[in-house]
Amino acid sequence: MATDANEAAHGAAKGAMEAAHGAESAGMPQLDFATFPNQIFWLVVTIVVIYLILSRVALPRIGSVLADRQSTITNDIAAAEELKLKAQEAEDAYNQALADARVEAQKIIAEAKAEIQADLDDATAKADAEIAAKAAESEKSIAAIRDGAMQSVTEVANDTAKEIVSALGHKADAKAIAAAVTERLKG
Amino acid sequence: MATEAHGEETGLVFHPMDQFNVKPLFGDGAVHWYTPTNVTLWMAVTVLVIFLLLVVGTRGRAVIPTRVQSIAELAYGFVHKMVEDVTGKDGVKYFPYIMTLFMFIVFANFLGLIPMAFTTTSHIAVTAVLAMAVFLTVTVLGFVLNGTKFLGLFWVSSAPLPLRPVLALIEIISYFVRPVSHSIRLAGNMMAGHAVIKVFAGFAAIAAISPLSIAAITAMYGLEVLVSFIQAYVFTILTCVYLRDALHPSH
Structure with a gap:
């Protein structure tokens, strides 16, 4: 095994030397001038074909695709900007409407309040007037009752006095009795 | 493969450059x-893949793109x-040319990574033509757009006067x-990576170190994927830098 490897290594060294020798004698294919016209001819053909493919078809196409994409992106951004502006406007309009509604509501509330206040005042005034009227009427009837009562008291007093005087055996003078009673009542 | 054919006699034979024939x-x-x-x-395959990606892949012209x-x-x-x-901004009108260069190099590099594929950009003949095309275009464009003012590129007016001729020579x-480094950078990178992978693959014939060899191939392959893109990027951005010199030659 070891000798095998040794031999192989030896062979490798020899092979490398042979190869170097061979390269020296054969020369590099790169320097074989006989093949130059062939390579140059096919290279020129290849380069011209590639140039035609690129300049006629590929590059304009890729360039236009890239430009299209750029313009699509620009348009989309502009559209987004516009939509954003619209949304902003809508929001503003919404807020405006909300504020208007609030003001309107305030106004309606104030109006309703004023109306209710007016109604209330009206009703209060009416009630006051009614109460006053009722009170006056009551006052009047009380006065009438009081007058009636005084009258009755005077009459009853006159009658009673007359009866008492007659019972005591005196001839009652109606006029004198009435005067006396009135005098007494005043007192 | 070549290693199998000669493996019996010598143990190991490396033909790392055969893939470039x-x-x-x-x-x-x-x-x-x-x-x-x-x-x-392989150039036709490159054209086909570019066509599939850039033309067939975009045929939907969708505003919301598909994966391709x-x-x-x-x-x-x-x-x-x-x-x-x-x-x-004034360089944008040369965009199709630069896009052509970039797409060709990046797909040629990546397609070259497919096992058994041929890497067109590993040949100095190919990269030299590309680099010379860039060099000549930039030089002609520089003179057409700026006239003799284009020579101001070599006359560093911000340096002290005695130094300017020296700097002009260096410039x-x-x-x-430029075209030499421009072309050899790309071809050299592509060739070296592929050759190294092939050398590692040659070592895989020895059973004892084949796991290591395969691991090394995997690592190199990952590196090569990176290099394929970076070299296409470097080639393209250097083209842009040279183009800027032609459009605005003042330092």
Whole structure:
């Protein structure tokens, strides 16, 4: 095994030397001038074909695709900007409407309040007037009752006095009795 | 594979560069300039994949993209932003050219990572043509747009006067080295990674170290996925930087 490897290594060294020798004698294919016209001819053909493919078809196409994409992106951004502006406007309009509604509501509330206040005042005034009227009427009837009562008291007093005087055996003078009673009542 | 064929005799044989051979697709003849080769095949696959991604993937033109469409849009946005950031607003009209370069390199690199695939961008012939095309376009564009003012690129007016000729020489050298570094960077990265993977794969013939070898291949593959994208990115952004020099040559 070891000798095998040794031999192989030896062979490798020899092979490398042979190869170097061979390269020296054969020369590099790169320097074989006989093949130059062939390579140059096919290279020129290849380069011209590639140039035609690129300049006629590929590059304009890729360039236009890239430009299209750029313009699509620009348009989309502009559209987004516009939509954003619209949304902003809508929001503003919404807020405006909300504020208007609030003001309107305030106004309606104030109006309703004023109306209710007016109604209330009206009703209060009416009630006051009614109460006053009722009170006056009551006052009047009380006065009438009081007058009636005084009258009755005077009459009853006159009658009673007359009866008492007659019972005591005196001839009652109606006029004198009435005067006396009135005098007494005043007192 | 080659290792299997010769494995019996020598134990290990490495052919890390065989994968870069340019072979005719049909038959076994010479490679003429018009011969359909594996280069043709893999460049055609690259075109097909780009077509599938950028044309078929976006056929829905959806405002909300599908997965494939968003990958296509991502690639478009990635390169477009790079061009705009590096070269400025007036560089955007060169966007299709730069997008072509980027898509070709990134897909050629990734397709080269498929096992048994041929990596077209690992050949200096391919990357040198791409780099020279960029270099010549930028230079011509610089003179057409700015006239002789384009030479101001080499005359560092903010440096002290005695230093300027020296700096101009350095600037000119670095300007002409640009296409060389531009092309060798890409081809070298792609070639080195693939060759290293192949070397590790050769070691897998030894049973004792094959697990290590496979682990190393996996790690290299992950690194190569990263490198494939980064090299495409570097090539493209350097193109943008050179283009900016042509549009605004003042320092």
